[in-house]
Amino acid sequence: MAAARVRSGGRPTLEEVAARAGVGRGTASRVINGSPRVSAQTREAVEAAVAELGYVPNRAARALAGNRTDAIALVVPESETRFFAEPYFSDIVRGVGAALADTEMQLLLTLAGNDRERRRLAQYLTAHRVDGVLLVSVHADDPLPDLLEQLGMPSVISGRRHAAETLPSVDSDNFEGARAAVDHFISRGRRTIATITGRLDVYGAQRRLDGYRKAVASAGLDPDERLIAPADFSEEGGARAMRELLARRPDVDAVFAASDVMAAGARHVLRESGRRIPDDVALIGFDDSAVARHMDPPLTSVRQPIEEMGRVMASVLLQEIAHRSEGRTEERPRIVLPTELVVRESS
Template sequence: MGEVVMGRQRPGTPTLEEVAARAGVGRGTVSRVINNAAGVKDSTRRAVQRAIAELGYVPNLAARSLAGRRADAVALAMTEQDWRLFGEPFFAETVRAVSDALTDTGMQLLLTLVRTAAERQRFVEYARGGRVDGALLMSVRADDPLPDMLAEAGLPTVLLGRRSGDECVTYVDADNVGGARAAVAHLLDGGRSRIATITGPLDMYVAQCRLRGYREALDRAGIRSRSSWEAESDFTEESGRRAMAELLERHPDIDGVFAASDTTAAGALAALRAAGRRVPGDVAVIGFDDFPLAQRTDPRLTTVRQPLEEIGRALVRLLLEEMEQPAVAWRHVILRTELVLRDSAP
């Protein structure tokens, strides 16, 4: 279902093997030194410590498992600054998917909010203290340094989504560009030609990708995209309602809408209803996510399905692998999406 892309070697990240080679010892000896285990000669210990200092090696906290001192806990850190957004379906569905994926591992899932610089530093220190074996991060924005701080601390870390196209931390993501492109192509195939979009917050890469898919679909159809047909939201229902009202003021002849989330699509449906527009008769609407909300809207929402269960399994699998054997290259997993047809754009 997905594509795994091996990235470049993490810059400036020496490996346990490189430390062992520099010290002239085996990998197991380096692990014993890191974990302060007995049975290592003082001269050998000093050689390993010297190699660690010379290379700038940061011991990965997963190495504690070699000495049986793992915390058996994984942190799911949510970095969204606006606490109100935690009531949106995306967060609840993601927590459920990750929790289900951890069920048979024996690992405890710890939820934490990391919204400010102080909370960010506090979480890094908490992780450095060995209280968690790895971290999953969600809703990370473009300028958030938390993934890099955790990587520097040696904590295995996997992102849900990514900060940019040049992400250098392991991540799992959906094919946001392809999903958006398929949604808009469906509207075009249905005879819609005046298609607007309600984006997510454009300081998030996921929103940029869905906007790119919208523009690419129009471009392939020979329709030049214009910014006046695009309105930004923050992925909430209320912002979707406002964005749809703005778009109707600019372009009363809209006949199709691609919304970058199901919640914004639900807001768009409310605004269209208030404006006396029939869906899908006057305006066809497509969302993105396929949360349970999509089947409760009136009319039921055509949407792009993210495989959240598969995303949850991939996040946990990659994190456990990094905890057991830190990778020298970051890994990128992109999972396919699926267009689900319902009443709002049959």
């Protein structure tokens, strides 16, 4: 074995596999890449040679000759700290990883929290070091998506930047999630239902508000604008919004917060004001994060299928890449995954 290794000068090459199988290089390549234009007999011979030699294709050579990299990037415009802190990302990574598990595709995790990293990243992508890009947690004014589109780089975005998103996207059903939350309040007899919104320049936050409005209107409730308090997804913002709400409509009996973290802020203020949850005011959040489960009382929340979003994003991207190289184009799938209301004690 050692001798053979020395003789062949290291790892076996395609050429060696071909020689061993008694075929030409081209044929061996065809077998390894699963081309159908090979006879069964030849295929077997090559496969045997591959097994005996323990052949593994040289990635660099493949990339160079085939003008691809077999790698995709998951671009996260956050610092390491946030990346590790938010369970959202770990779920996405898990989903993406699952979708890629039996693929040759390699996942590159690229965090770009500061400007320096973002510049490096842009260079990376323009240099075509990956075959495609998964974009998560994109801010509305991020130039990256447009850059990618311009470059013709296959990309998939989680969520959307706006209603007319041009990139293929995978989103959860924010509208229906919000509506379900409000309907749940209504079915339990709540009548003065307020909402605390996220930053409305984030499309998802807008949709949650739309869902709230729709549900309120459908139920024939009073669509009082004073029941809508804008915030910014932060705990402090949630608290502030809740205070406004209480000042404007002290008779509020239910609050739908567009994130669990904001719900936590709201809870704090409600407690301070002497109101009991859910007896006096019912509360629902969004995300179904760890925060929701550990809140006191446990928070009813709208769950997004984040891991599945990761899985779907990856498979959409793989398709995009395949289509692109086949010349096909212009499909731009937009996938919306269902959300689910997880009922706990707060409502």
